[in-house]
Amino acid sequence: MRSSLVLLGKSVLLCAAVGLGGGCAAFRAKVRPVDVEKERHLRETYDYSDMRKVTEEVAQAILSSDLMARQAEPPVVMIAGVENRTKQYVDTKALTDRMRQILFDSGKMKFVNAERRDALMKEQRFHQENVTAETRAAMGRQVGARYMITGSFAEMEKESPRQVRVSKRKVNYYKLTMEITDLESGLIELTTEKEFAREARLPLIGW
Numbered sequence: 539m540r541s542s543l544v545l546l547g548k549s550v551l552l553c554a555a556v557g558l559g560g561g562c563a564a565f566r567a568k569v570r571p572v573d574v575e576k577e578r579h580l581r582e583t584y585d586y587s588d589m590r591k592v593t594e595e596v597a598q599a600i601l602s603s604d605l606m607a608r609q610a611e612p613p614v615v616m617i618a619g620v621e622n623r624t625k626q627y628v629d630t631k632a633l634t635d636r637m638r639q640i641l642f643d644s645g646k647m648k649f650v651n652a653e654r655r656d657a658l659m660k661e662q663r664f665h666q667e668n669v670t671a672e673t674r675a676a677m678g679r680q681v682g683a684r685y686m687i688t689g690s691f692a693e694m695e696k697e698s699p700r701q702v703r704v705s706k707r708k709v710n711y712y713k714l715t716m717e718i719t720d721l722e723s724g725l726i727e728l729t730t731e732k733e734f735a736r737e738a739r740l741p742l743i744g745w
Contacts, residue, residue: 591734599730613647615684625693650683687716689717710738
C-alpha cells in the first residue's frame with residue numbers, strides 16, 4: 539500500500555514538473571497571420587469568410603446581369619444599405635463596402651457618396667465663402683444617381699431536440715437578398731439572393 543502511494547506521489551510530481559517546464563508553452567498566447575483568401579470557420583455563425591464569399595457572389599451576379607448588359611455607359615449608383623434581420627450583430631457597412639469595391643473596380647459602375655452628402659454640402663458652402671474662384675467647387679453640379687442598391691440579411695436557426703446524447707447539432711441558415719431600383723421609375727430592375735448554411739456538432743461538456 540505504501541509503495542503504491544509513493545508511486546502515485548512520484549507520478550503527480552512528474553506531471554507537475556512537465557506542466558511547469560516544457561508544458562508551459564501550451565498556456566502562452568500565440569499570434570500568427572491568417573490568409574483571408576482561404577475559407578475558414580470557427581463556429582456555425584456568420585463570419586468574415588462568409589462576408590467575403592457572399593459579397594463576391596452578389597457582385598458577380600450584378601455584373602453579369604441583363605441590367606448591366608443594357609447600359610451604354612457605367613450607371614451612377616447609390617447604396618442605401620442592408621437591413622440586418624439576424625439575431626447577431628452584423629457589420630452591414632463592411633458588407634456593402636466590399637461589394638461596392640468589387641463593382642467599382644470592374645469599371646462598370648460609378649457611385650455617389652450618399653453617406654457623406656452632409657459633409658460634401660458643408661464643404662461646398664465653405665468654398666462659396668472662403669475659397670478662391672479658381673479652386674471653388676460650384677454649387678448644384680453634383681451628379682444624381684440613376685439606381686439605388688438595397689438589401690436584407692436574414693437568418694434561421696435549428697437545433698436538435700432535447701434527448702439523451704453526448705452532443706447536440708445546430709444549423710444556421712443565412713440569406714442575403716440584394717435589389718437594384720430605378721430611382722426615376724421606382725421599379726425594381728434587378729434582384730438577386732445568395733444563401734448558405736452551416737452545421738455544428740457541439741459537445742454537452744466543454745468550454
